[in-house]
Amino acid sequence: MRITSKPSVRPLGRAYSAIPLQQQAGRRYVKAWGSKAPYPLLTRDIITDAPTDVEYDAVIIGGGMGGLATAAKLVSKGASVVVLEKYLIPGGSAAHFKREGYTFDVGSSMMFGFGDKGTTNLITKCLEAVGKKIPTVPDPTQVVYHLPKSSRFPKGLEVAVWRKYEDFIAELTERFPHEREGIAKFYGECWRVFNSLNVLELKSLEEIRYLMNEFVQKPVACLNLASLLPVNAGDVARRYMKDPELLKYIDIECFIWSTVNADMTPMISCGMVFCDRHFGGINYPIGGVGRIGEELATGIVEHGGHVVYKANAKEIVMEADAQAEGGQRAVGVRLADGRVFRGKTIISNATRWDTFEAMIGPDKLPESEKLFRQRYKKSPSFFSMHIGVKAEVLGDEKDCHHVLLEDWAKMETARGVLFVSMPTLLDPALAPPGHHIVHAFTPDWIDNWQGMETDEYEAAKEKLADELCERLEALWPGLRAAITFREIGTPRTHRRYLNRVDGTYGPIPSRRPLGMLSMPMNTTDIPGLYCVGDSTFPGQGVNAVVFSAFGCAHRVLADLGREPTWPLLDKGYGKLLAAVRNAA
Ligand SMILES: NC(=O)c1ccc[n+]([C@@H]2O[C@H](COP(=O)([O-])OP(=O)(O)OC[C@H]3O[C@@H](n4cnc5c(N)ncnc54)[C@H](O)[C@@H]3O)[C@@H](O)[C@H]2O)c1
Numbered sequence: 168m169r170i171t172s173k174p175s176v177r178p179l180g181r182a183y184s185a186i187p188l189q190q191q192a193g194r195r196y197v198k199a200w201g202s203k204a205p206y207p208l209l210t211r212d213i214i215t216d217a218p219t220d221v222e223y224d225a226v227i228i229g230g231g232m233g234g235l236a237t238a239a240k241l242v243s244k245g246a247s248v249v250v251l252e253k254y255l256i257p258g259g260s261a262a263h264f265k266r267e268g269y270t271f272d273v274g275s276s277m278m279f280g281f282g283d284k285g286t287t288n289l290i291t292k293c294l295e296a297v298g299k300k301i302p303t304v305p306d307p308t309q310v311v312y313h314l315p316k317s318s319r320f321p322k323g324l325e326v327a328v329w330r331k332y333e334d335f336i337a338e339l340t341e342r343f344p345h346e347r348e349g350i351a352k353f354y355g356e357c358w359r360v361f362n363s364l365n366v367l368e369l370k371s372l373e374e375i376r377y378l379m380n381e382f383v384q385k386p387v388a389c390l391n392l393a394s395l396l397p398v399n400a401g402d403v404a405r406r407y408m409k410d411p412e413l414l415k416y417i418d419i420e421c422f423i424w425s426t427v428n429a430d431m432t433p434m435i436s437c438g439m440v441f442c443d444r445h446f447g448g449i450n451y452p453i454g455g456v457g458r459i460g461e462e463l464a465t466g467i468v469e470h471g472g473h474v475v476y477k478a479n480a481k482e483i484v485m486e487a488d489a490q491a492e493g494g495q496r497a498v499g500v501r502l503a504d505g506r507v508f509r510g511k512t513i514i515s516n517a518t519r520w521d522t523f524e525a526m527i528g529p530d531k532l533p534e535s536e537k538l539f540r541q542r543y544k545k546s547p548s549f550f551s552m553h554i555g556v557k558a559e560v561l562g563d564e565k566d567c568h569h570v571l572l573e574d575w576a577k578m579e580t581a582r583g584v585l586f587v588s589m590p591t592l593l594d595p596a597l598a599p600p601g602h603h604i605v606h607a608f609t610p611d612w613i614d615n616w617q618g619m620e621t622d623e624y625e626a627a628k629e630k631l632a633d634e635l636c637e638r639l640e641a642l643w644p645g646l647r648a649a650i651t652f653r654e655i656g657t658p659r660t661h662r663r664y665l666n667r668v669d670g671t672y673g674p675i676p677s678r679r680p681l682g683m684l685s686m687p688m689n690t691t692d693i694p695g696l697y698c699v700g701d702s703t704f705p706g707q708g709v710n711a712v713v714f715s716a717f718g719c720a721h722r723v724l725a726d727l728g729r730e731p732t733w734p735l736l737d738k739g740y741g742k743l744l745a746a747v748r749n750a751a
């Protein structure tokens with residue numbers, strides 16, 4: 168057994184440079200190693216420059232899903248765009264990396280938004296914007312829960328969330344037969360949300376002309392959503408269900424994607440997640456999650472945009488502007504190497520903390536940002552193990568995603584919930600023949616990893632990884648002995664390679680929120696500066712971040728005069744929206 172302990176995200180390894188290069192879309196690509204499929208993967212031969220003597224319509228800091236999806240929508244409308252990515256590959260926390268024949272997803276492998284109907288299939292739609300499509304494999308389940316033992320469930324509560332809604336409801340009702348009606352009503356409310364979302368054209372809620380049109384054309388859907396904006400899932404769940412164990416189940420249903428319990432989770436997000444998994448389904452992109460970012464980056468370049476790697480944004484350049492509120496405007500981005508990219512608009516895909524504190528200055532925080540920091544705090548990061556195992560240890564396992572929790576009291580504590588993704592059950596070419604990938608991760612705080620000497624840090628990583636492997640053995644006995652490769656990442660790894668302060672995955676409410684009302688959208692109090700990604704409405708998750716990108720691109724296009732708007736009304740509406748958000 169070979170166990171290594173290296174950072175989980177690094178440049179593509181040496182093995183890949185030996186593979187014959189293909190020229191595609193003006194860039195260099197290699198064929199994926201160990202696979203016959205023609206997946207293009209960026210090599211180290213990457214693009215590191217773009218013109219600095221022009222003013223772009225948009226300069227985007229960060230090539231995560233938020234930045235790339237915004238760029239894709241903008242270039243598809245003819246805007247000139249440059250994406251500045253600090254790292255060597257596109258995709259951010261939704262990228263992938265290769266080791267010894269394995270293609271590992273950096274984050275989890277559970278992909279929403281890949282459906283082929285409705286309006287909420289946002290990943291399909293943003294790929295389409297730049298003429299791309301990725302084949303996917305349907306996941307038979309979203310997730311299988313392995314939850315704590317109790318007097319009613321002496322072996323533990325196990326629930327599979329089947330792709331087919333009726334199968335899932337039948338399984339949950341079988342576990343809680345006395346709550347048949349409540350279960351149907353709660354998930355029925357989720358469908359009311361989803362069906363409303365799934366008829367709207369999803370664009371910027373900060374643009375009045377679009378919003379009024381949607382209200383006129385789909386009044387019932389819009390009123391439904393408006394009434395649910397301040398509502399949290401826990402309140403709706405308790406309205407219909409009484410069994411404390413079932414309510415805990417609803418908590419973990421929310422926790423696995425919001426990292427908070429149902430009382431802190433907005434009902435609209437809940438409706439989106441709990442129904443899209445059955446409507447569009449969970450679908451895995453063949454070749455790995457990182458294919459999404461790669462295809463988007465290629466499409467952006469094909470549409471005349473630029474994606475620049477090794478571009479470390481250090482400062483958002485401001486200039487005096489008598490027309491702008493506050494007298495200053497964001498006009499460019501200065502990189503660590505001194506280059507300045509100027510733009511009519513500047514969009515940051517970095518977290519709010521990395522954007523405002525690090526690139527503008529903690530002493531220049533607008534009031535709205537101070538308020539945001541009182542209401543939201545950084546979500547935990549993750550401790551993650553990317554493991555290669557001999558295939559036989561998984562037996563006849565079919566389900567890609569599992570969640571393990573042995574004690575309800577630990578659900579919201581560090582290292583409590585253990586998440587598992589095994590994407591090779593859907594795309595075997597991601598591992599060498601006869602092997603599978605087991606990616607196990609658990610929420611963790613950076614504080615647990617600070618102030619350690621290197622040896623102590625390495626030993627702590629190995630110790631925790633061993634403990635998690637032991638927990639996995641409850642489901643797959645013999646797993647430890649079947650490991651052929653193991654690579655460990657801590658919150659420090661996430662901070663370092665994803666440029667996220669404390670390794671956080673975005674904001675979580677620090678007090679009970681009014682649903683989504685107080686989440687900031689894409690505009691900021693700094694004229695010319697927009698934010699996109701998981702620290703904007705509606706929060707964490709690839710599909711959520713892509714929605715934030717659709718909103719951002721639409722708002723920017725309206726401000727550039729490339730989408731119709733009603734300027735006077737629009738301005739007043741923007742102010743009203745900000746006032747409601749700040750008061751919420
Ligand atoms: N469903 C899933 O399984 C899954 C998997 C992975 C990720 N996710 C979600 O994706 C979301 C993240 O998406 P996102 O787009 O908001 O963020 P991201 O972290 O993925 O992307 C941000 C990008 O900005 C870059 N960046 C940061 N600072 C920079 C700087 N100063 N200069 C240049 N580049 C810089 C980073 O390198 C990164 O590529 C997370 O919330 C997570 O929940 C979900």
Ligand SMILES: CC(C)=CCC/C(C)=C/C=C/C(C)=C/C=C/C(C)=C/C=C/C=C(C)/C=C/C=C(C)/C=C/C=C(\C)CCC=C(C)C
Nearest residue numbers: 275372392393424436439568569586587705707708711714
């Ligand atoms: C006035 C105003 C403002 C308004 C009016 C009314 C209206 C019209 C409204 C509207 C609204 C809207 C449109 C909204 C929207 C929303 C949305 C789209 C949302 C979305 C969401 C999503 C989400 C949240 C998602 C998420 C996901 C995730 C996070 C995932 C993750 C995963 C994981 C991590 C897990 C894993 C697991 C394992 C491995 C097991």
